[in-house]
Amino acid sequence: MPKAKPHPDQFGFSFEPPRHSSLPAGLAGLERQICGAVGTILNSSKQTRAVIAAEMSDQLDEVVSKEMLDAYSSGARTGHKVIMSRFLALVAVTKRHDVLDLVLREIGAAVLIDKELHTARIGQLELAIGEAQRELKKLKATAPLIRGGKEA
Secondary structure, eight states: OOOOOOOTTOOOOOOSOOOOOOSTTTTTTHHHHHHHHHHHHHHHOSSOHHHHHHHHHHHHTSOOOHHHHHHHTOTTOTTOOOOHHHHHHHHHHHTOHHHHHHHHGGGTOOOOOTTHHHHHHHHHHHHHHHHHHHHHHHHHHHOOOOSOSOOO
16 A cells, blocks of 8 residues: 655654643643644645535544534634544544644644554664663673583
8 A cells, every 4th residue: 555645734743752741721722722723624624624524424423514613623612612532533534643643742642653653663672672682781791601611
C-alpha cells in the first residue's frame, strides 16, 4: 500500500516532549482549543461539512449534521461542546491526526499513527540493547573463568 500523502495544511510532528501542567487551571481553555481544532479541520478539508457529517454518522452509527459541526467549530457557541467520540470520528474521517496530536500534547501525550509505532519500538529496543551492552561490558571486566583455567 502506498504511503499516504500528508495533508497540505498538516502540522509536522514535534519531537519536543509534550508539556502538561499539573497546576490548578492547567487545562483551562481546553474547550476553546478543541473548538479551534474542529474549525481547523473543517476549514482545511476538501470535503464539504455535509459529507464529513455523513461519514461521521456512518462511523458512529448516530446522526451528526452539518449544523452540529458548525456549532462545534464556533467559539461563540459555548453551549455546543463536541463530545470526545465525535471529535475522534472527525479526526478519523478527515485523517487529521496532526490536529489531534496538538490537542493531546496539552495533557502530556502525543500521537503516533499506524506503523510509526514501529519507529518508536525501534528506539525502545535500541535503548534496551545499549543498556544490555553496558551491563555485559561491566560484567566482562570482572567475571572470572569458570573452572576452565589451568589448575595450580
